[in-house]
Amino acid sequence: MKPIQSDEKLKSVNKVYDQVSTANQEYFNLWKKDTLFHWDFWLSLSFTILPILFWIKFRKKESSNRLIFSGMFVFIIAxxxxxxxxxYGKWYYTGKVIPSIPSYVPWDWSILPVFVxxxxxxKPKLSPFLKSLIFAxxxxxxGEPIFLWLGFYVMKDWHIYYSFPAYIVIYxxxxxLSKVKNFEPLT
Structure with a gap:
């Protein structure tokens, strides 16, 4: 079946995707050689697993679903x-657990959601705004300076202070979302 897009557009987009694919393959080879099973890989893996284990042990079990709902929002948005x-070239990561995902898995999938x-x-009665300031x-x-020091997080066109308001809003x-009373049944 012939697409309705112009051949010129398809060729132009294909050229860019070929460049992206080549860059991804080069990065994967670099990751296998310099990261996989090295100290930074193991440290990043522990940053992924340990917060989750902490949360499983210390969570309010009767509120698990409510907390997971909020944590999943943090996971997705982060x-x-x-x-x-x-x-957009604002920062990049080294020491990644999974090389094919551009974000830093331990931070977005584990540390931030568990922290929230x-x-x-x-202290559920404490002001959410105060907690958002603590989180941010x-x-x-x-957190960010530690990851900068480890070399896992490298800022290119970003300043650390730009993150602060985003963290407030996320929290x-x-x-x-954690205060949602209930969901309507699907029946």
Whole structure:
């Protein structure tokens, strides 16, 4: 079947995708040689697994579904924003657990969601705005500098202070989602 797109457009897009595919293959080869099973791989893997194990042990079991709902929001939004930052050349990562995903899996999939879920369940009457400041402050001025120091996070066209308001908004939305009373049945 012949596409309705022009042949010129298809060829132009194909050329760009071939370049992206070649770059991805080069990165995968570099990752296999310099990261896979090296210290940075194992440290990143532990940054992925340990927060989840912590959360499983210390979560409020009767609130698990509510917390997971909020944590999944953090996971999705953090991954999406991280993906955009990498795609637009604002930063990049080394020491990745999974080479084919542009974002840093431990940060987006584990550390941030677990941090938010933990804050939500601790002192539930404390101001969500205060908790958002704690989340943003620790993430921006403790977490990110540690990952910069490790060389896992390399900023190109970004300043660490730009992250602070984004973390505040992420926490506040996740907190709000944790307060949803119920869902309508699917019947």
């Amino acid at each position: 991954s999406w924003l991280d993906f955009l930052g990498v795609q 879920m933990t804050l939500i369940q601790i 402050g620790v993430s921006t001025w403790v 506040l939305i996740a907190h709000r």
